[in-house]
Amino acid sequence: EDQVTQSPEALRLQEGESSSLNCSYTVSGLRGLFWYRQDPGKGPEFLFTLYSAGEEKEKERLKATLTKKESFLHITAPKPEDSATYLCAAFSGSARQLTFGSGTQLTVLP
Amino acid sequence: DAGVTQSPTHLIKTRGQQVTLRCSPKSGHDTVSWYQQALGQGPQFIFQYYEEEERQRGNFPDRFSGHQFPNYSSELNVNALLLGDSALYLCASSSGTDGQPQHFGDGTRLSIL
Numbered sequence: 001e002d003q004v005t006q007s008p009e010a011l012r013l014q015e016g017e018s019s020s021l022n023c024s025y026t027v028s029g030l031r032g033l034f035w036y037r038q039d040p041g042k043g044p045e046f047l048f049t050l051y052s053a054g055e056e057k058e059k060e061r062l063k064a065t066l067t068k069k070e071s072f073l074h075i076t077a078p079k080p081e082d083s084a085t086y087l088c089a090a091f092s093g094s095a096r097q098l099t100f101g102s103g104t105q106l107t108v109l110p
Numbered sequence: 111d112a113g114v115t116q117s118p119t120h121l122i123k124t125r126g127q128q129v130t131l132r133c134s135p136k137s138g139h140d141t142v143s144w145y146q147q148a149l150g151q152g153p154q155f156i157f158q159y160y161e162e163e164e165r166q167r168g169n170f171p172d173r174f175s176g177h178q179f180p181n182y183s184s185e186l187n188v189n190a191l192l193l194g195d196s197a198l199y200l201c202a203s204s205s206g207t208d209g210q211p212q213h214f215g216d217g218t219r220l221s222i223l
Contacts, residue, residue, distance in 0.1 A: 004152075010205050011209055031208055031209035031212075032209040032210075034211060034212075036214075040175045041216070042216050042217075043114070043200050043202075043214035043215050043216045044153070044200070045214070046211050046212070046213055046214075049209075049211050051209070087153075089152070089153075091208065091209050093208065093209070095153045095166075096154055096158075096165070096166045096208060097158070097166050097168060098143070098212060099155070100145075100152030100153050100154070101152050102150070102152045103150050103152055105152075
């Protein structure tokens, strides 16, 4: 059974304090690893897709990386507006569906 | 360029009733997926529609059914509502190719009394 696990469940950072979020996955035939940001009362907002181990993507203060078992979302010098829940999801080529983790709730304090 | 739109935004029903939720995909997308998101959890896959057919289904009972129209819009129907069906229902659209990013609407918040 496909499984995606995110850690930590919650993370509080001071503004400017860099950190990383972890996403471990067990998926048959990975066809893509996705990161989303979700604000309260909103749907997930697409951030990145990673397709193969060693791949990296960057957007502003965020950088996503992928290995054969994990993905990391690195947040450099975060600002309060980066506060949100970050969701990781893996697309299985065999099951042909997207499996989400439970998310990391990030709070950045000014 | 309009993104994914869902209606209604909120809905209150009682146990045993039936509900229909609607979704219009992002322009240029032909595939629609539906998800259920409980509070504090990640979205759970219900099913996906492509070319007006259910292409893939998650672990949800037959009370959950759907439809896709020729203009790619979609409906999610839930019969015999249970208290446990209370959740945020999300629609996502993508191109037909597997592994392409799915773009989400803001969901319908369904409350069962």
